[in-house]
Amino acid sequence: MNAKTASQTSKAQNEPAFEASRQASNRGTQRERLPVLIFEKPSEMSHRVARRIANLIEERQAVGQELVLGLPTGSTPIGVYQELVRMHQEEGLDFSNVVTFNLDEYYPMDPESLQSYHRFMEENFFNHVNIPESQIHIPEGDIPREEVERHCIEYEHAIEKAGGIDLILLGIGRSGHVGFNEPGSSRQTRTRLIILDEITRKDAASDFFGEENVPQEAITMGVGTILDADEIILMATGEHKAPIVREAVEEEANRSVTASYLQDHPNASFYLDRAAAGELTRVKTPWLVRDIEWNEQLEKQAVIWLSKKLNKAIPRLESGDFYRNQMHGVVHRYDSIDDLTRKIFEDLRQRIVYSDNLIKNERVILFSPHPDDDVISMGGMLDKLVANGNDVTVAYMTNGSVAVFDSDVRRYLRFIEMCGPTMGLEGEAFEHFNAKRAEIESFLDQKSPGEVDIQEVQELKAYIRYGEAVAATEVMGLGPEHCRFLDMPFYKTGRVRKDPVTQADVDVVRNLLEEVEPTNVFVAGDLSDPHGTHRMCYQAIRDALGEYRDARAGSDGQPAANAAPLVWLYRGAWQEWEIDRADIFVPLSKADLGRKVEAIFKHESQKDRAMFPGAYDEREFWQRARDRNCDTADTLNGLGLPEFYAAEAFVTTHEMP
Template sequence: MNKTDEVIQKYYNPFEYASPFRNGAEPESIRERYERIPTAIYPTASEAVKIVAKEVANLITSKAQKGEMCVLGLATGSSPIPFYKELVRMHKEEGLSFKNVVTFNLDEYYPMEPTAKQSYVRFMNENLFDHIDILPENVNIPDGTLPVDKVTDFCKKYDAKIDSYGGLDLQVLGIGRTGHIGFNEPGSLLNSPTRMVSLDPLTRFDAASDFGGEENVPRKAITMGVASIMKAKRIVLFAWGDAKAEIIRKAVEGPVSEQIPTTFLQLHPNTNILCDFGAAMELTRVKHPWLVGSCVWHPRLIRKAVVWLCQELGKPILKLTDADYREHGLSELLEEYGYASTVNIKVFNDLQHTISGWPGGKPNADDATRPERALPFPKKVVIFSPHPDDDVISMGGTFARLINQGHDVHVAYQVSGNIAVFDDYALRFLDFLRDVQHIYHIKDFDASSIYNNAQSIIANRKPGDADSDALKMLKGAIRRGEARAACRYLGLDEAHVHFLDLPFYETGKVKKSPKTQADVDIVKNLLQELQPHQIYAAGDLADPHGTHKVCIETIIEACKQLKNEAWFKDCRIWLYRGAWMEWDLDMVDMAVPLSPEEVKIKRLAIYRHQSQKDMVPFPGKDPREFWQRSEDRNHATADLYDKLGMAEYQAIECFVRYDHFI
């Protein structure tokens, strides 16, 4: 495989980042032209944090040799967790000592007891301090227990204490969706000191799952000020995942603004942002690299550029002219292919060939330009669904089409989804059992006692506490029943419905356990038993609660361990996206069009998940119901194909082929 082929293969893979630029052609002046903060992109968070952890280790060691204290500013939230894990590893395996380290944390909710589950004191102890040899007296975290009239004085002393050490040697930051750093929300000033602040509604909404509901999230916090952060000698900001992409673009490429406090970092002389591909996907060099430098024009990048040009001009593909390309930074494509018409026809045919009404392959047909092979037919198909409704939400039309076209379809629900059932909804089922017992005079089953016990548990549970095992099982049973109902509606044999209940999920809380080989083995055993020709899986890394990410990683690891099996060599993996967003058109390998009737069938299958209708405990930032998000997304994709000059369809579901095992 030559270098260009390697770039192409990596670009096809949505889980890895490869530069689209020709060797030596990526300008060093990106920062001056687009990016106002130096930004590095890594394939994974674990790779990125190793760079910073090594830098911090060298700083600590260098300071220790001089008999000096190393002063670190630390952050909480999900972004720095991989960094803390690497520091702990370096302490345990490489002997890195933290005895000469002083830390100052950015913030704490107010009011907040240090032992509370949501406390940042507890967070830091669990993720870092309890696992290293830092001296307790060298740990500084804002005090969420102070009387309100003592807070201002505490904040002044907090800043003064930082100054007494000569300032922060290095400050670690994450970034919130409002663009806050620490809890410096929109409207914070560049000269703002450490202080008490009111939390933005979006920040409180994002924290709702940790507190068992938005109503339980504190409205205030104590935060290190922007001025205190900007005094740090060095600043490193971490950002992971698609959900951070838009705010990273604004922070890095937008103007300095009090409405996005992270943009103040553009004024700092020694700041770096480290992000993965998901968080970087809205940056110009990733989204529109032809505007930045000379590119390797592989088919996907050509498609990406032409689709963008069509959207910029409001033209279909076949109407683009040479002038259109030249006036929008795409002269290099004309130099390579000669004329706009040549590029237009190439991309038009490329996109047209993604459309297929036969997701399992069309028998007795020439499959040379079809996304899925004709044989074998029928195929054995496994649809993996992270939660018990992602299958119908994201690919319900394709699901129904595969069954109707005669394929041997199985669906595997990876997690129980029990935390996404309201307490009151669960009690309704127990209430129903009380009536059933009364109607049928069932004496050996005490439904009233079970109901009263569950009601007592719910009434006495504190915000953020896990459900009892019995309540978890009840809520899981509700989700199972809904999944079976949806499958029955689509015509799937109940024997083909598999509930995996992966262990990583079963904490009863939003925060999950790490993935282990036990999770992988459950997936691997099912695949080995069924030996499918097609695997459909949710490739959605933007799930705000992380379950989708762990689920797809579990499937990929299982496939890695099975890749030498004879059956696996004839298996294709198709990735759909969850309820949060759709694949960009440049990545799509198969587009399955849906008729108006099929859209209705999909909607009614989603309706079977009644516990998730009207309102769910963790809806994300989108207020629409799942069926609405799904239909709007599928209609928008069909509309985009139409505007590009393709046939007009009611709706389209999209898939990316994952061929990293080839």
């Protein structure tokens, strides 16, 4: 590679950091130790990063130089890769001058394995662009152990020979690691074999169909290797990343959070979606770091925060409480602090909606990403919707088959065998069943961890989830006729990693909307699902509702009065709505919560030991639901509002963000 000119290097180094600093100026970023850009949607972040890479590629091509990229795997960068692929296929972006070095690979790991980062990069990026194979570098996870050290040294030499990394993309683990540089890694480390942290292995468990199948080691670029790059962009999405992002950005650099070392780099930036930025001081409590332009939402956020901090009910807050917590501006907006606290208190009180005031005799679609999200997240509301005479359709968007253990398949096959004579399953039909069962049992006996199931097994696992879903709705007074199993195409890979959402998925949702013509739809809004299914289902529903609304517009182009159903966003499986963001709280009695838990229990394949419980919450789903609903009620009580046993929270909107 030709030597980079000083002007090009300066431009590559300074442009994103300058842009981030400019956008963040006067926004209370003094606690942030490096530039941070916040995007409303992950797609906006992906497009910005992809455009940055495309610009660098074109700049280098103009002067006959190569561009050296450091690339990560995982769900966060997929959007970047998809946008780069689109640019290549639709805009002719040429990647022939790009050299790549991937951050890491599990060890040991067959490059053809479903979990291999070699395979990940090929499927998501390399197979779709024209980077010469000789210019692609990924640590080798299938070499003999005695050759690993030499391979790591050679990887470092290859980076050096390429002229160093111009731009490296990073994600961040829940423990704060970058690459596989686990807590305790020093900033001088280079490419090496490392033992994986417990949290990292838990986070990877879903890809490997169980933590016990996750390799204990990996080969990773070192912190020093990463910090040698000219430019660093770390991307993070989702609420579950927010706490560690704040620590990496606002706390001093330390060995416990290796991402914090990026503070020492002259051209490192964090790119965050709104959810991942949620714990930053300028987002969560902006009045502590800047003079803000107060509005009703910020007032509510601040009053609730102060009430919880001081453990005082909202009506008991005094002006001195606000002055002592740097909230002078909001005090001066009102003649009396009582006017403010009364306003916020009454706003929250009116958001508590009892059964008699909930919707009645309307057409409702409840979209459930997995076959149990409906009862886990809004079982109490579902119970009340049915009691109020609404025409409820529960639409299960995916079959959830990958979350069923093989042992459950064996159990149901044994059940069919035992009850076959009772049900008249005899003769040729019984022989056919036994032959098919033997075929399935043989596959399961020889199946390796994480191997994609044969079609018959995938279907059996789907039917197990479907049967459980019907049983759960029966607790609420519904039946099979109220259940729709959409089996959306993006999910049907047989693997944890799914295909992108396409128009085919949107069409499935739109067809149901056109058939039912709902006045209200309920949609999962907890987008921190670590497997991405909730986020992808949300996208498909949002796009389908847009098409549905446009199709029902009048001849003048204006939407018909009933064109847009009211959207209720629910949470519960992965997090709960914050008190200041919720539009409606639905109180639950002890008996209400008991029926909800009973319905959750019907999902026997997910009980006790779920396949993918999520790495950052070891409770069973029924425990999460119970605790979150009780915590919501306790928080409302602490604010001075009526005391309930439990409560579910919802956000309502006519336009899904």
